[in-house]
Amino acid sequence: MSAPERFLERLTLRRTDDPSWVAARRQAGAARFEAMGFPTRRDEAWKYTDVRRIAEGDFALASDADFDAARFEAQRLDIDAYRLVLVDGVFSEALSELEGLPDGVQVEPLSRALSVNHEAVGGALGRLAGVDFSPFTALNTAFADEGVVVRLAPGAVVDKPIYVLLLSRANGQAVMSHPRVLIEAGARSEATVIEHYSGEAEAANFTNVVTELLLDRGAIVDHYKLQEAALTDLHVASIHVDQSRDSRFNSYNLNLGGALVRTDLVTDLNGEGAEAAYNGLFFVQGRQHVDNHTLVNHNSPRTFSNENYKGVLDDRAHGVFNGKVFVKKDAQQIEAYQNNANLLLSDRAEIDTKPELVIYADDVKCSHGATTGQLDEDAVYALRSRGIDEPMARALLTLAFVGEVMDKVRLNVIAERVERAVAGRLPERFNLADLVETAEAIQEA
């Protein structure tokens, strides 16, 4: 049996009461996945990322959403938010908290959205993430029966973040999940959505998520992806964004966890005045592998994009950054900036970076660059001159390097969490976590 066949075999375990269009889509996804198979390194888009660990794995499907309560409290973001929790892809009513949503704001698990009023979802679901995008999107389409649907009526402003927490358990039998997130933001609506991946330390599951965001005129969406999965977890994600006129999309793609992580982020700027900001951070160590593929399509004149990705790589970790900016023919008055900076903390860490501009218009302000380097030795010296030993000086400068992206993060809870995680990952005696706490305390005083 081929690897795709082995994966698809699990489909038969799924419910069969899908609406007919969902069933048809599932079949299309399965067929496409079977035809494409798992990507190999011969595929240009997967040149640096070997997915054999996924293809050769044996992943069941979870059937319950039980999760240790104490552990849940420890893992979740301490944030006042509308919360929806999936455990290994299964919705947990018990851990979710969706009461008090304002008028015009719908947040519910995909299964419920489909069973209550599937027609309402039908138009949007899969519009951006077609089965041809990648084998993983096709695979997700075949399986996805759970996830999140967020719909904002025109003018709706969500008072609190919408917090989607996706937990992965250390199961005896590894599982896979294919969550589907759909966010439809009506004209001039505003929301902050967090996708937070976390779980038990020994979890070794495969998460294959697809997120679609449709921003109508003037909508503003902040989208956080905080990926703190176990260092043994496998994680593939694609995020697809369609932006109408004057809409604004801010992406924060923060990757700390996972053994093998691949994220595709694609935005189509389809209306004048649309603006996208991509803020990215990855901090990998051990033998972690993190691959970020980003694409901005400037399809309309007068659209703007600004991308800043930073990577910190230690030990034998491997990072990939592939960022492409595409300006369509005659899409004039474009501004597109892209930067990728990487910090290598060890000789054996590796980064493959490829910033790419493809421009078919002439009135365009663009810049792009990639730098990979070590820490600024003058700064190391300046810190040492104050009595700080060299490893500590380097740790402080690493935290600073990360800080440039974290300063853009508007949710303090997330900025602090990431700073702390970075500080905590540096050798213990640096004790930067304690420093971060002090800085926070002073700020509050």
Added chain:
Amino acid sequence: MLEVKDLHVTVEDKAILNGLNLTINAGEVHAIMGPNGAGKSTLSAVIAGKDGYEVTQGTILFEGQDIFEMEIEERARAGLLLGFQYPIEIPGVKNIYLLKAALNAQRAARGEGEIPAPEFMKLVREKSAEMKMDPSFLQRAVNEGFSGGEKKRNEILQMLVLQPKLAMLDEIDSGLDIDAMKVVASGVNSLRSADRAILLVTHYQRLLNHIEPDRVHVLVDGRIVKSGDKELALELEARGYDWVLEESAA
């Protein structure tokens, strides 16, 4: 406290210090003056432990210890601190992180535990108030986007928190307005005590009106050619360096 004997230093085979002698005792404030390029910054940098200098001859003892045996961070922890003529910006490293890491490093070297957070917070807030620096500076990256005067005040803030035994201040007065000069001077004066010492490098008598030196030295061509009390600074201000040069040539 500090004993510099027959110090010869070259940079890229160029002789910069040529047999310099200087002794500073605890409790004293010394000022070093002298023409541009004489070697004043070089002297303080060599004492602090900046690399890139070759010491071809001579010794420097700090509290009886040969400092050439100590790394730059060891010297700092032992209480030898240099306030830079041109403090560099360290993007992203918060002032507060630098201060706490430096203070804890010093305490660890003395065998003391880390400073408790509340005590540290109280200390830095007090000291920044003394330097008339808004607490928001503590959250900002070291010197990043600071004005010239703010950078200098920040150097002194570090001194106030770290309480060096020997504070060396290289042209701490350059770029300061009149009020800032007073703030900086009072910060430096608060470091004065019977068991500490201060070495000032300056071009101007003005600073010495605020921080009264016990000894004034004239450094020319890599050597101290004349030393005196605070009156010497006044004389230099009035007459320039030519007469000293002539005198020492004679």
